């Protein structure tokens with residue numbers, strides 16, 4: 001075991017404490033609304049943990065549950081009414097939506113200033129332009145973990161495996177903003193191993209269990225594993241990342257585990273975005289503990 005373990009759970013706990021402190025400084029409590037459509041088991045679990053984390057941070061949290069067979073218009077109407085509700089600072093529409101619903105059209109109903117997931121076209125545009133928009137939670141959490149290990153990315157090579165709207169693309173932009181030399185690899189990349197081996201910072205977000213093996217990692221690299229895959233092993237169900245952790249830790253300099261890595265940071269960053277959105281909407285300065 002050469003690598004240092006990056007403890008996302010501990011980092012998330014620290015961030016949540018900062019968020020709670022910031023929330024207590026605002027004139028009124030931050031309000032977070034979660035919209036959950038249907039009864040997908042995994043989504044229920046995620047939403048419950050978001051609800052709990054929001055309450056613990058001193059937020060006004062509310063979950064709006066809609067039946068799986070809701071019409072497009074019904075879902076959009078709920079999101080629009082939350083957009084018009086002054087007590088709501090952040091709106092999160094839990095994805096994926098049940099089949100038949102148009103996710104893009106639902107997300108388009110979220111006002112930019114309440115887009116705590118950073119998923120609207122306006123937020124994505126601000127990310128490209130280097131603006132002050134709210135940054136998607138998983139890439140934001142990944143960047144905070146990287147910063148703890150390597151505060152200055154100038155002159156470093158970063159490779160992002162995966163180009164999803166939710167993670168890969170925004171993460172590549174954030175790394176670029178911090179002056180890393182960024183390569184985005186994906187399913188059509190030729191010789192993925194050779195590309196990954198160039199990385200001082202290797203981020204993997206493809207949703208393929210243990211795709212990245214130790215021969216693909218530069219000795220001493222920082223490895224950020226965004227994947228959360230449920231697999232059956234020896235008759236048991238367990239979570240594994242997109243990186244073969246047990247062998248990767250022999251060569252990496254620092255590595256995130258799954259679970260306990262990027263996942264907990266995602267929720268902490270959702271709370272952070274909500275307190276930032278709330279401060280802005282209340283017309284007060286964003287408290288220093290959660291700024292930048």
Ligand SMILES: Nc1nc(=O)c2c([nH]1)NC[C@@H]1CN(c3ccc(C(=O)N[C@@H](CCC(=O)O)C(=O)O)cc3)C=[N+]21
Nearest residue numbers: 046092093094095096117137259260261263264266267
């Ligand atoms: N609009 C929207 N925004 C999201 O941010 C969003 C979403 N939809 N849909 C689903 C995914 C998934 N997601 C996770 C958050 C935390 C953990 C997490 O904390 N995982 C723990 C353990 C999980 C476990 O034990 O099952 C860990 O990695 O240590 C995982 C996954 C947010 N998502």
